[in-house]
Amino acid sequence: MKSVKVVRVGHRYVRDYRTLTHLCLVSRALGAEAIYLEEVEKELQETVGEVNRTWGGDFAVVEGKWKKVFQDAKAEGRAVVHLTMYGTPLQEKIGELRKRDSFLVAVGGPKVPGEVYKLADYNIAVTSQPHSEIAALAITVHDLQRGEELKKEFGDYKLKIIPSGRGKKVEEKS
């Protein structure tokens, strides 16, 4: 598996609580190590912490300014991939991206500062249509990992789902 971290550029907390929660949980479920947010509200931290305790793993929600997060990622050798509907189509760059081993995937929105486009190594579009940073992130990670992220096992869980064609089967660790 490639190493993936995520950063969300920009901040509109009140309107975006559910979107931020989705971004955190998608990042975790698809095997990212951490998500960086401009500001981390306690409620969100607790929601993600509870998911870790119940379902396993040690996914981290970290407070950090995007520019510093970009700099640190580059210093670690990560490719900084900014997802934007204005960028180069994912399918044109995926081959080149897969040559890299570690990534910082940046998601933002319409109000992302112009500097983000300049400081990113890649500006990548998952379609050139308006939709959702959650979907763009999911498809990008899925393609970077060639689907391997779907098989990730999360250690140290209380509950684990036993996949089933019908109904719900859950293993509870005693």
Next chain:
Amino acid sequence: MKSVKVVRVGHRYVRDYRTLTHLCLVSRALGAEAIYLEEVEKELQETVGEVNRTWGGDFAVVEGKWKKVFQDAKAEGRAVVHLTMYGTPLQEKIGELRKRDSFLVAVGGPKVPGEVYKLADYNIAVTSQPHSEIAALAITVHDLQRGEELKKEFGDYKLKIIPSGRGKKVEEKS
């Protein structure tokens, strides 16, 4: 391209306005023909209508009860694919699914009625971890279409993005 329709089972409008908007726009951007919702608020209808007028296409938001939508889909020969963290892993079923030509993809949430599991042709998990129906939908459609959906052209637009490695280029139809 496969024919895809989407249905959202369940209804929690006030809390979910942004999630619903994302579900609609992701469905549209990834080439689905329509999304069915238990209740269609005017504001949502207008948001999606404005996206169609600006960026093209004729994606539809339709009011419909999930059970009727399931029945109609089956009568049309669609495979009904319910996305749930409790289901069979997508990667185990994708080969079988790709043999079908048309789909109804159902997304719900923790409070989906048990009947949904029974009436769906497939209960499919995009990871067995809690995350986001938006991400699960995106990855499922992306895999069903083998990425071809990313190349979809939308007719009759006012604005069209010219993909670009840096910055924003938009073509405006006069």
